Amino acid sequence: xxxxxxxxxxxxxxxxxxxxxxxxxxxxxxxxxxxxxxxxxxxxxxxxxxxxxxxxxxxxxxxxxxxxxxxxxxxxxxxxxxxxxxxxxxxxxxxxxxxxxxxxxxxxxxxxxxxxxxxxxxxxxxxxxxxxxxxxxxxxxxxxxxxxxxxxxxxxxxxxxxxxxxxxxxxxxxxxxxxxxxxxxxxxxxxxxxxxxxxxxxxxxxxxxxxxxxxxxxxxxxxxxx
Amino acid sequence: xxxxxxxxxxxxxxxxxxxxxxxxxxxxxxxxxxxxxxxxxxxxxxxxxxxxxxxxxxxxxxxxxxxxxxxxxxxxxxxxxxxxxxxxxxxxxxxxxxxxxxxxxxxxxxxxxxxxxxxxxxxxxxxxxxxxxxxxxxxxxxxxxxxxxxxxxxxxxxxxxxxxxxxxxxxxxxxxxxxxxxxxxxxxxxxxxxxxxxxxxxxxxxxxxxxxxxxxxxxxxxxxxxxxxxxxxxxxxxxxxxxxxxxxxxxxxx
Numbered sequence: 001x002x003x004x005x006x007x008x009x010x011x012x013x014x015x016x017x018x019x020x021x022x023x024x025x026x027x028x029x030x031x032x033x034x035x036x037x038x039x040x041x042x043x044x045x046x047x048x049x050x051x052x053x054x055x056x057x058x059x060x061x062x063x064x065x066x067x068x069x070x071x072x073x074x075x076x077x078x079x080x081x082x083x084x085x086x087x088x089x090x091x092x093x094x095x096x097x098x099x100x101x102x103x104x105x106x107x108x109x110x111x112x113x114x115x116x117x118x119x120x121x122x123x124x125x126x127x128x129x130x131x132x133x134x135x136x137x138x139x140x141x142x143x144x145x146x147x148x149x150x151x152x153x154x155x156x157x158x159x160x161x162x163x164x165x166x167x168x169x170x171x172x173x174x175x176x177x178x179x180x181x182x183x184x185x186x187x188x189x190x191x192x193x194x195x196x197x198x199x200x201x202x203x204x205x206x207x208x209x210x211x212x213x214x215x216x217x218x219x220x221x222x223x224x225x226x
Numbered sequence: 227x228x229x230x231x232x233x234x235x236x237x238x239x240x241x242x243x244x245x246x247x248x249x250x251x252x253x254x255x256x257x258x259x260x261x262x263x264x265x266x267x268x269x270x271x272x273x274x275x276x277x278x279x280x281x282x283x284x285x286x287x288x289x290x291x292x293x294x295x296x297x298x299x300x301x302x303x304x305x306x307x308x309x310x311x312x313x314x315x316x317x318x319x320x321x322x323x324x325x326x327x328x329x330x331x332x333x334x335x336x337x338x339x340x341x342x343x344x345x346x347x348x349x350x351x352x353x354x355x356x357x358x359x360x361x362x363x364x365x366x367x368x369x370x371x372x373x374x375x376x377x378x379x380x381x382x383x384x385x386x387x388x389x390x391x392x393x394x395x396x397x398x399x400x401x402x403x404x405x406x407x408x409x410x411x412x413x414x415x416x417x418x419x420x421x422x423x424x425x426x427x428x429x430x431x432x433x434x435x436x437x438x439x440x441x442x443x444x445x446x447x448x449x450x451x452x453x454x455x456x457x458x459x460x461x462x463x464x465x466x467x468x469x470x471x472x473x474x475x476x477x478x479x480x
Contacts, residue, residue: 223308
């Protein structure tokens with residue numbers, strides 16, 4: 001499911017955009033939308049999977065138990081981070097291969113950069129998911145964090161309304177959200193043949209968000225609880 | 227005759243494996259454990275007995291070092307409870323079988339083996355020890371409750387702990403399995419493991435060398451099954467416990 005679903009949805013979008021007129025001199029509508037999806041999917045899927053798995057670990061008591069073993073908290077998070085990131089990498093690989101080769105996605109920049117950004121987004125999803133799992137009492141609540149944490153980021157990241165056109169205060173909020181940077185980086189890669197300084201900075205910002213998320217998540221892993 | 231930790235400690239033959247001094251724990255605004263002091267000798271089986279909600283689990287969590295403690299001191303094997311070097315030496319079996327239900331038995335135990343750094347051979351030994359070799363490749367989800375409890379036990383035994391803390395390990399098990407488990411606990415104690423076993427069923431008390439009777443967060447008595455019978459004049463431990471409770475609350479009522 002994790003592997004195939006994003007690719008299927010991208011294929012569905014391809015079919016949707018087949019008859020959409022394409023103004024010469026602008027990027028094809030499918031290219032645009034497909035890029036967005038390649039960035040958004042890893043974020044959403046990894047956020048969901050991580051937050052639910054970690055929440056189960058907390059509630060079932062296995063977390064308390066493994067924290068009585070010699071395991072270090074950082075190791076636990078790193079293990080979760082890598083395990084899920086490997087799954088995310090497989091997912092992103094498949095989605096990228098299908099988009100670029102089968103569906104003819106065209107970007108000015110290198111597909112490798114698109115892949116890199118997809119992975120970074122997945123790691124961001126893992127970081128945010130680990131953090132949010134601390135605040136959910138049930139799996140049901142963990143799922144509800146998705147609209148709370150992810151939806152505003154997607155609304156404000158410039159997919160629906162260009163960020164310049166947002167009211168000032170929303171621009172500020174948008175500036176504080178990692179997805180805005182991820183999407184900006186993807187756009188830049190889509191439009192420029194070389195890695196622009198903006199894209200490089202944006203990728204660094206997203207990585208920083210992911211690291212901070214993991215760090216805060218580590219702080220919520222307490223060996224002693226009330 | 228079972229060794230009583232009291233006799234051992236009074237005789238000064240050994241350092242206590244677990245020492246609790248004036249422990250008070252507050253959970254959710256309620257005092258769950260109040261001013262409990264107790265010393266437990268190595269190589270003994272100590273039963274923590276009392277009705278549900280009397281603070282057994284909280285006391286156990288304090289000894290394992292997962293409980294935020296309001297006051298007092300808990301020392302295990304000469305170190306403050308929960309300190310890093312104890313994590314290799316103290317095994318903890320939680321009340322509900324905390325195993326990953328979507329994993330196979332052998333994967334669960336191997337996972338804990340790798341957490342403790344003991345390896346796959348230790349995992350197979352632990353599975354054999356709890357009598358689940360036939361089920362080693364079964365998914366934990368497909369096991370019965372009693373089998374899952376034993377998987378959980380194997381996950382603790384895999385570390386070869388010096389102190390093994392078990393929270394109601396025999397709840398919901400059939401009588402045959404219960405006897406079997408107690409046999410294994412005795413075996414472990416003979417090898418020098420210190421066992422702390424909580425239960426709310428008084429008939430289990432006879433399996434223990436030492437008894438801690440708890441009620442409403444307080445330690446009513448630290449005794450042995452025989453001494454409890456002697457002091458109260460009751461043959462059944464159930465009655466003896468009730469008599470201790472009446473005795474301890476009588477002054478408050480009068």
